[in-house]
Amino acid sequence: MKPPAPKNEITAQQFAAKIYAIVAQIPAGKVASYGQLALLAGYPQWARRAGKAMGMAPRDLTSHRVVNSAGRLVPGWPQQRQYLQQEGVTFTPGGLVNMRKHRWHPFE
Numbered sequence: 001m002k003p004p005a006p007k008n009e010i011t012a013q014q015f016a017a018k019i020y021a022i023v024a025q026i027p028a029g030k031v032a033s034y035g036q037l038a039l040l041a042g043y044p045q046w047a048r049r050a051g052k053a054m055g056m057a058p059r060d061l062t063s064h065r066v067v068n069s070a071g072r073l074v075p076g077w078p079q080q081r082q083y084l085q086q087e088g089v090t091f092t093p094g095g096l097v098n099m100r101k102h103r104w105h106p107f108e
Contacts, residue, residue, distance in 0.1 A: 015041065016053035023057070026065040028087040030104035031097050033069040040106065065104075071097035 010018075018041040026032050032040075034054065035047035043049070047069075057063045064083040067073055071092070073080045081091070090098045 012049075012053070015043065015046070015049060016056065018042070019050050019053045020057060020061055023054070023061055023063060023066060025106065026062060026104050028065075029089060029102065031065050031067050031071070031084070031089065031099070031102050032104045033067060033099075035069055036104070037066065067097050067099075069099075071099040073097070 019037050022037050022040050023032070033047075034050040035044075037054075038044055038046040038050040041050070054063055054066055064080045065087075073084075073095075084097065085091075089102050092098055
């Protein structure tokens with residue numbers, strides 16, 4: 001028999017819903033990292049779970065605004081760069097999002 005989950009545990013669906021609600025708030029021209037999403041959701045150690053949730057995100061979600069902490073884009077999704085550039089996001093010569101300029105700071 002499996003022991004009961006701790007009271008602070010949530011289901012994968014509940015966590016994903018929190019992540020999607022946060023992503024929906026990222027304004028055009030800004031980006032957030034998976035770790036940042038996990039932290040804002042109240043689960044700072046769950047960056048990989050945030051990435052997994054984003055891999056299954058609804059199509060109408062502005063998921064192109066989520067990158068890794070270094071500003072690296074999603075592999076195999078060339079449109080992501082186009083979407084970000086259309087919003088004014090700039091990139092380093094190495095092809096990473098300029099995180100210093102475009103990282104979303106929701107409490108500022």
